[in-house]
Amino acid sequence: MTPFRHSLLLACLLGLLAPAAFAQDAAAAWAPATGDAVVDVRLADINRYAARYPEAFIDELVRYFDAPRPLLQDLLGRQERKPGDLYYACALARVSGRPCRGVIEAWATGHADGWQGIARDLGVAPGGARAKRLREGVAESYRRWGRPLPDGG
Structure with missing residues (x-):
């Protein structure tokens, strides 16, 4: 193989691999910090689900969490929030009796303390009754989506 062809092949491979590596780094960098490792794994999976089925994701939050559709569409469309963050905000709202928009x-x-700090401020303590209801709500969403729960507990 000539040096030119070798360089061209290397450039092509780097061009194909770099976006995938960047996407993996970006996904790995996102950490919801809920204080519950199982919920964190599920929120990361919700990010993947929402990327593939954005309308089903939005429908879930609108129908079962009373989230305002225009707000969700706007935040997701401008990529200002991760789907996992929106889901968790609405789940916290539901178990704490607050509106999703407010959370x-x-x-x-x-959110210096991550979601764990906001949950604490809303009275959702790790291992408490509200936290358990939140986890059950995530499982209900997965059942409605016909999606298996990711490993984590």
Whole structure:
């Protein structure tokens, strides 16, 4: 193989591999920090699900979490929020008796302690009754989607 062909082949391979590596790095960098490792795994999986089935994801949040469709479409369309963050905000809202929009706004104004801090502020303690209801709600969403729960518990 000539040096030119070798360089051309290498450039082509790097061009094909670089986007995949970047996507993996971006996915690995996202960490919801809910304080519950199982929920964190499921939220990462929800990101993948929503990327493939955005309308089904939005329908779930609108129908079962009383989330405003235009807000979800706007935030997802502009890629300002990860689907897992939106799902968790609405799930926290449901178990704490607050509106989904309010929890999304709380996240937007500051989340130095991650979702764990916001959950704590909303009275959702790890291992508590509300946290258990939240986990059950995630399982219900998976059943409606016809999707197996990812490993994690």
